[in-house]
Amino acid sequence: MNVQVVEPRADILVESTRSIGYTFESALADIIDNSIGNGATHIDVRFSSIDPRYIAILDDGCGMTPDELIIAMRYGSKNVNDQRAESDLGRFGLGLKTASLSQCRKLTVISKKNDIISAASWDLDFIIEQQGWSLKIYDYDEMVNQYNKEIPGLLDELNAYKTGTIVIWEDFDKMLEGASEPDTLFDEKISIARSHLELIYHNFLDKTSKSPIELRFNYLPLAAKDPFLTKHPGTQPLSEEYIDLEGHNIRVKPYILPYLNKLSPSDIELLGTLDDLRNKQGIYVYRNNRLIIWGTWFRLDTKNELNKLARIRVDIPNSLDHIWDIDIKKSTASLPNSIKQNLKFIVKRAIGSSERVYTHQGNKLINDEYDHVWELRKTKEETFFEINKELLIYKAFLESLSAEQAKQFKALIKLMEATVPFKYAYTLLAKNEETFDKDYSDEAKNIIANLSALPGVDPKKLYEELNKIDFFAKYSKVLNLG
Numbered sequence: 440m441n442v443q444v445v446e447p448r449a450d451i452l453v454e455s456t457r458s459i460g461y462t463f464e465s466a467l468a469d470i471i472d473n474s475i476g477n478g479a480t481h482i483d484v485r486f487s488s489i490d491p492r493y494i495a496i497l498d499d500g501c502g503m504t505p506d507e508l509i510i511a512m513r514y515g516s517k518n519v520n521d522q523r524a525e526s527d528l529g530r531f532g533l534g535l536k537t538a539s540l541s542q543c544r545k546l547t548v549i550s551k552k553n554d555i556i557s558a559a560s561w562d563l564d565f566i567i568e569q570q571g572w573s574l575k576i577y578d579y580d581e582m583v584n585q586y587n588k589e590i591p592g593l594l595d596e597l598n599a600y601k602t603g604t605i606v607i608w609e610d611f612d613k614m615l616e617g618a619s620e621p622d623t624l625f626d627e628k629i630s631i632a633r634s635h636l637e638l639i640y641h642n643f644l645d646k647t648s649k650s651p652i653e654l655r656f657n658y659l660p661l662a663a664k665d666p667f668l669t670k671h672p673g674t675q676p677l678s679e680e681y682i683d684l685e686g687h688n689i690r691v692k693p694y695i696l697p698y699l700n701k702l703s704p705s706d707i708e709l710l711g712t713l714d715d716l717r718n719k720q721g722i723y724v725y726r727n728n729r730l731i732i733w734g735t736w737f738r739l740d741t742k743n744e745l746n747k748l749a750r751i752r753v754d755i756p757n758s759l760d761h762i763w764d765i766d767i768k769k770s771t772a773s774l775p776n777s778i779k780q781n782l783k784f785i786v787k788r789a790i791g792s793s794e795r796v797y798t799h800q801g802n803k804l805i806n807d808e809y810d811h812v813w814e815l816r817k818t819k820e821e822t823f824f825e826i827n828k829e830l831l832i833y834k835a836f837l838e839s840l841s842a843e844q845a846k847q848f849k850a851l852i853k854l855m856e857a858t859v860p861f862k863y864a865y866t867l868l869a870k871n872e873e874t875f876d877k878d879y880s881d882e883a884k885n886i887i888a889n890l891s892a893l894p895g896v897d898p899k900k901l902y903e904e905l906n907k908i909d910f911f912a913k914y915s916k917v918l919n920l921g
Contacts, residue, residue, distance in 0.1 A: 448570075449566050449570070449571050449572045449573075450563075450566050450567045450570065452514075453540060453561075453563060453566060454563070456514075456536075456537045456540070456541075457537075457540050457541050457613060458541075459537055459541060459767060461537070461538055461541040461542070463542055463614055463628045463631070463632055464628070464631055464632040464635035464636070465538070465635075466538040466539065466541050466542050467484070467494070467496075467538075467632050467636070468635070468636060468639060468640075469534040469535070469537075469538035470496050470534075470535065470538060470539065470606050471496065471636065471640070471654070472534065472729065473500075473534065473535055473606075474496065474498035474500050474604070475640075475643065475652060475729075477498070477500030477501045477502075477604070478500045478501050479498035479499050479500035479603075479652065480499060480651070480652050480653065481498065481499045481652070481653050482496065482497070482498045482652060482653070482654045482655070483496070483497045483498075483596070483655050483658070484496050484654070484655065484656045484657070485497065485590060485593065485657060486625075486629060486656070486657060487590075488622045488625035488626050488629070489622055491589055491609070492609070492611055492621075492625060493589060493590060493607060493608065493609050494543075494607070494608040495590055495593055495605055495606070495607045495608075496605065496606045496607075497593065497596055497597060497603065497604075497605045498603055498604055498605075499600040499601075499602070499603045500602065500603060500604055501552070501602050502550045502551045502552035502600075502602030502603050502604055503550040503552055503557070503604065504552050504553060504555065504557070505555065505557040507550075507552070508548060508550050508557050508558075508559050509559060509574065509576075511535060511548070512535075512536070512548065512559050512561065512574055514536055534767070535548070535606070536561065537767065539561075539606065539608055540561065540563065541613060542608060542611060542613055542614040543608040543609055543610050543611045543612070543613070543614065544562070544563040544564060544609070544610040544611075544612050545560060545561070545562045545563070545564075545608070545609040545610045546560060546561045546606070546607070546608060547559070547560040547577075547586075547605075547606075547607040547609070548560070548604065548605070548606055548607075549582060549586070549594070549597065549604070549605040549607070550603070550604040550605070551597055551598070551600065551601075551602055551603050551604070552602050556579055556582070556594075556597070556598075557576075558576070558577040558581075558582045559574055559575060559576050559577070560574070560575040560577065561574060561575075562575055582594065586607070590607075593605060611625070614628065629656065633656055633661060634664070636654065636661055637661045637662055637663060637664040638664045638666065638730060638733075639729060639730040639731075640652070640654065640661075640663075640729065640730075641663040641664050641665050641666070641730070642663075642725070642728040642729070642730075643728065643729075644661055644662065644663035645663045645665070648728075650728075664709050664710075665709060666709075666710065666719065666723060666730075666733065666750060667694040667696070667723075667750055667752065668694075668696060668697065668702075668706060668709065668710070669694070671696075671697055671701075671702075671706060673696075673697030673698070673701040673702075674694055674695065674696060674697055675694065675695035676692065676693075676694050677692070677693040677694065677695065677788070677789060679691060679692040680692075680781075680785060682778050682781045682782065684759060684762065684775065684777060684778055685759065685762070687755075687756050687758055687759055689753060689754065689755050689759075689778065690752075690753070690754040691751060691752070691753050691754075691782065691785050692751070692752045692754075693749065693750070693751045693752075693785060693788070693789035694749075694750050694751070694752065694789075695748050695749060695789065696710075696748040696749075696750065697748075698748070718734055718742070719733060719734040719750075720734065720736075720742055720746050720747040720748070720749055720750060721733065721734050721735045721736045721737075721742065721746075721749075721750065721751070722735060722736060722737055722739075722750075722751045722753055722782075722786070723750060723751065723752050723753065724753045724755065724763070724772055725752065725753065725754045725755070726754075726755055726756070726757055726760070726763075726765065727756070727757055728754075731765065731772055732771060732772045736786065737774040737779075737782075738774075739774075739779070739782065739783045739786045740786055740787070740790060746790050749786075749789040749790050751785065751786060751789055753782070762775045762777075763775060809907060809908060809909040809912055810827065810829075810830060810904075810907045810908050810909070811827055811908070811909050812826065812827055812830070812908060812909065812910055813825070813826065813827070814826075814827045823856070823859075824856065824859055825856045826852050826855070826856060830904070830908070831900070831901070831904040832890050832901070832904060832905070835890070835893050835895065835896050835901075836848075836890075836893060837849075838895070839893050839894055839895075879910075879913075879914070880914050883910070883911060883914040887905065890905075
């Protein structure tokens, strides 16, 4: 048997891997993953949207020697099956190259370790020209001449660290492809990336966390966007559970967000837009504290309005990447069949809690210890609400009317029951336009005064009756005044 080594053409392979499907924000996150995985606590993203455009990610991580840098620049620098440190956010040994070159044509890495600064660059135009895997290696003077002019102070900042690394992107063809106003598009992508990173790294950006980092965009710090609003007094954390998978613990922690009228503008800003409240319901998968995928129920349930306050945090270790099928971009995952049943039970419980928040806000059968003005009725054909005819106040008012008036009053009640605007109220709730939480305390006073004036009504018995009704339970102070 003859063996022939067939190397892939460098220019074709690199161009092919540029189309893996990175977005700008996911590509940038891949570089920051490397910084965090290498022990960085300070990460600066420097950029310019005008020519010469660049993005430079500077960190104070462990840095690389010249030999380590060349290994890192090699495609497939890690074995996907190797055991990795728990803090490692990578997997395939491709992210640095594929993420960077998905957005630009030139990737340069400058690193400092053992007081030695080294630099190397993948330049797609140079690869095409050389027709091979030709990696540019720079000496220090070449670095100073090029990058101190283009990005003033950048090398000085790296020199200030004992160890660290700079990743530089230049020549943005893919990122700005077809843009009529590239400066504007560049700035838009930066803005989207900032919001994205504030969400996926919120555990690291929280200054009270065990391993906090400082992440800045042109010296402006990013703030943590906690999707669970864990510090909000209205958030309901449910009990956490653990699911065993191949000897590893998967932590599951459900949260029920506060209802909309309990949120401040800053709370809503943390959650995104009002539409995000619905679109981002579901399971949030974290790998080593880094958010991987969110806003999905993995087909364990469907997205709807009553579920939208439920969010479930699932923490997995990087040792289970192969089972969760984490992709190279770390932006998709598949739910393992072996834990579906356990997780489905937790999901159903969390969704039930979310629904109860809505039924409470809608004044539907809040608590069976109360009498309800509106009662839910079911038949084989339909479900509907009707006025509770057994209430003392209903009976007392009906008895005060003449026969003809009673007939007209019953007809009016029938009309009200037949025209309850279920669909419209549901639509308003779905759009977060209304909460139906108007203060009816003045109306409650007037109702009590008018009912007390009815002939034959015992005031003491009336107040006992009103105290049992769901509506008046909200206005107990008004009853006490009476």
